[in-house]
Amino acid sequence: EPEVTQTPSHQVTQMGQEVILRCVPISNHLYFYWYRQILGQKVEFLVSFYNNEISEKSEIFDDQFSVERPDGSNFTLKIRSTKLEDSAMYFCASTSGLGLINYGYTFGSGTRLTVV
């Protein structure tokens, strides 16, 4: 079964450092997403990406965040200057999004980001 692959599985970084989280969505999917889950809390939307541009973003997704699809397979989330409160599990997801009906996402296994 096709999978969304995320690397690394766990990243520890110093506060103020830049991090890049990587994702390989399912190959024929068109919509890509980043969500985060702070420990013990709900999964929160960060950003959606379609046709090589951001289609929606939440208030969490401020100027410190950026996304990129540098080639035909990877989808990255960059945090420019990490803060302690950025510590969370970050999930990438993709969907085929056929027509006007969005199908359920396929999530990756997540990257646990720990900012120290």
Add this chain to the structure above:
Amino acid sequence: GENVEQHPSTLSVQEGDSAVIKCTYSDSASNYFPWYKQELGKGPQLIIDIRSNVGEKKDQRIAVTLNKTAKHFSLHITETQPEDSAVYFCAARGPGNQFYFGTGTSLTVIP
């Protein structure tokens, strides 16, 4: 924006019994409601979904019901098994292209 509430936060059932998890949503424009199962160390996995033009959907031991008027939907798991133990999340697709998740229900099936 959309607000999704989920209850209960924890649920323990004996193996073979049924489990019910309930969610409410606030935005009447929401039209798609998936349920996800998250096992330890893994990402959420879609287990069943329902669209707003349908009142009930069933897939083997799992069923979901939707009451659009009351703006609530429920997950029903029958004949529970230990491998059903996980955290379950409901979600609602809002007016945009994003999902709003509930806070999760930690289900424990006791053998």
